[in-house]
Amino acid sequence: MLCALGIDFGTSGARAIVIDAEQQLLAQVVVTLSQPEQPQVWRATLFDLLGQIPAVLRQRIGAIAVNGTSSTVLMCDAQGQPRSAVLMYNDARGAGQVDFLRTIAPPRHTVLSPTSSLAKLLWLQQQPEFAAAQYFLHQADWLAALLHGQWGVSDYHNALKLGYDVGALRYPDWLTDLDLAPLLPQVMSPGQVIGPVTASLCETFGLPASCLVCAGTTDSIAAFLASGVAVPGEAVTSLGSTLAVKLLSETRVDDSRYGIYSHRLGNLWLVGGASNTGGAVLKAFFSKKELVELSKQIDPNRLTELDYYPLIKPGDRFPVNDPTLPPRLVPRPASSVRFLQGMLEGMARIEAKGYALLQQLGASPLIQVKTAGGGAQNLAWTALRQQQLGVPVSPAPQIEAAYGVALLAQSAL
Numbered sequence: 001m002l003c004a005l006g007i008d009f010g011t012s013g014a015r016a017i018v019i020d021a022e023q024q025l026l027a028q029v030v031v032t033l034s035q036p037e038q039p040q041v042w043r044a045t046l047f048d049l050l051g052q053i054p055a056v057l058r059q060r061i062g063a064i065a066v067n068g069t070s071s072t073v074l075m076c077d078a079q080g081q082p083r084s085a086v087l088m089y090n091d092a093r094g095a096g097q098v099d100f101l102r103t104i105a106p107p108r109h110t111v112l113s114p115t116s117s118l119a120k121l122l123w124l125q126q127q128p129e130f131a132a133a134q135y136f137l138h139q140a141d142w143l144a145a146l147l148h149g150q151w152g153v154s155d156y157h158n159a160l161k162l163g164y165d166v167g168a169l170r171y172p173d174w175l176t177d178l179d180l181a182p183l184l185p186q187v188m189s190p191g192q193v194i195g196p197v198t199a200s201l202c203e204t205f206g207l208p209a210s211c212l213v214c215a216g217t218t219d220s221i222a223a224f225l226a227s228g229v230a231v232p233g234e235a236v237t238s239l240g241s242t243l244a245v246k247l248l249s250e251t252r253v254d255d256s257r258y259g260i261y262s263h264r265l266g267n268l269w270l271v272g273g274a275s276n277t278g279g280a281v282l283k284a285f286f287s288k289k290e291l292v293e294l295s296k297q298i299d300p301n302r303l304t305e306l307d308y309y310p311l312i313k314p315g316d317r318f319p320v321n322d323p324t325l326p327p328r329l330v331p332r333p334a335s336s337v338r339f340l341q342g343m344l345e346g347m348a349r350i351e352a353k354g355y356a357l358l359q360q361l362g363a364s365p366l367i368q369v370k371t372a373g374g375g376a377q378n379l380a381w382t383a384l385r386q387q388q389l390g391v392p393v394s395p396a397p398q399i400e401a402a403y404g405v406a407l408l409a410q411s412a413l
């Protein structure tokens with residue numbers, strides 16, 4: 001029986017999960033991403049993951065799909081060789097392009113954000129290396145192309161922040177009228193078959209010659225798919241390095257003032273946004289062991305009243321879309337437990353403010369929140385979040401994005 005492989009490139013690590021036709025997990029491998037901004041490290045990590053999957057399973061893989069961090073982008077030449085630096089998801093170098101974008105894009109459009117993929121592409125257009133570039137790709141597109149060999153293909157989840165019109169399923173005229181249009185990737189539906197794995201990789205890894213590569217998705221949509229949530233009003237918060245919220249909604253909401261946008265999911269919308277707060281800030285102050293130990297000592301019924309906005313460096317995307325927003329992590333109490341609690345409370349407020357805004361702007365009313373990512377296991381944080389959100393909060397039954405993107409691959413079989 002054929003199985004499906006999902007490959008998740010998150011911010012701090014990459015994972016691969018193989019599932020069978022009954023969606024049972026057959027294998028899971030993890031590799032830490034020490035240099036998440038280096039395409040050569042992505043390539044080595046991709047092949048490392050493939051090599052770690054047991055050979056007996058590799059020969060049964062019928063379809064593969066890849067997710068990357070949303071709006072992590074690069075330019076490459078016709079052979080896929082990188083021709084620019086990687087601009088990571090939270091890179092705001094494109095801030096200076098937003099004024100120009102306001103003159104061409106509709107008001108409050110997703111691209112009107114300093115970290116949008118289109119703002120990044122416009123910034124790259126002003127760099128000398130632009131002349132040698134043939135394609136502008138997202139991390140997931142570039143990694144999938146290593147497998148299928150066709151450069152210049154994306155999916156409409158990754159392409160949303162590039163300006164692709166996910167309602168009409170085409171690039172809008174105001175975008176194709178730009179002189180950078182030849183670099184825009186062809187956009188397919190997530191899960192749609194792009195082509196077979198290259199013959200040389202089939203040979204290297206013992207994959208069947210019929211093994212297909214499908215169009216992928218973003219990391220937090222993959223986590224959403226893993227959760228199994230399918231009812232409007234239900235939501236998934238991904239507590240990974242960042243904090244990403246996704247509310248399944250019958251109505252679409254896009255408002256760049258707050259970094260809110262809607263991904264298309266069948267006939268419904270995944271309304272949400274992503275904040276730079278989250279696990280990466282916790283990691284900057286605490287080891288994993290400390291996080292576990294200190295969290296156990298938190299009493300969620302006694303709030304600290306510390307008014308933190310936890311960030312590693314200035315700038316947030318959602319629910320405050322401001323590349324200069326300063327971190328707020330003072331005063332620092334003597335107790336590490338109180339300090340950690342203050343940070344978790346601050347993140348819980350950011351998440352609750354985010355969901356409140358989505359609903360105020362017209363998204364389906366929030367019923368419950370499932371949690372994915374490394375922070376999902378933190379019970380004290382869950383309790384603090386539930387107080388703020390006022391709806392049931394629980395871990396998603398499957399919290400791995402790699403599982404969600406494996407489901408996407410399986411849909412092609």
Ligand SMILES: Nc1ncnc2c1ncn2[C@@H]1O[C@H](COP(=O)(O)OP(=O)(O)O)[C@@H](O)[C@H]1O
Pocket residue numbers: 009010011012013239240241242278279280281282283288291292295372373374375377378381
């Ligand atoms: N017990 C915990 N409590 C809170 N956060 C945690 C805990 N364990 C891990 N994390 C956070 O989870 C993050 C890793 O989650 P993961 O979903 O792998 O992230 P990503 O793929 O986005 O890098 C780390 O930044 C870490 O700080």
Ligand SMILES: O=C(CO)[C@H](O)[C@H](O)COP(=O)(O)O
Pocket residue numbers: 010011069070071089157218219220221240241242243244272273274275
């Ligand atoms: O911060 C992130 C990178 O880890 C988020 O995953 C990302 O920005 C969310 O984007 P999308 O909604 O397009 O998946």
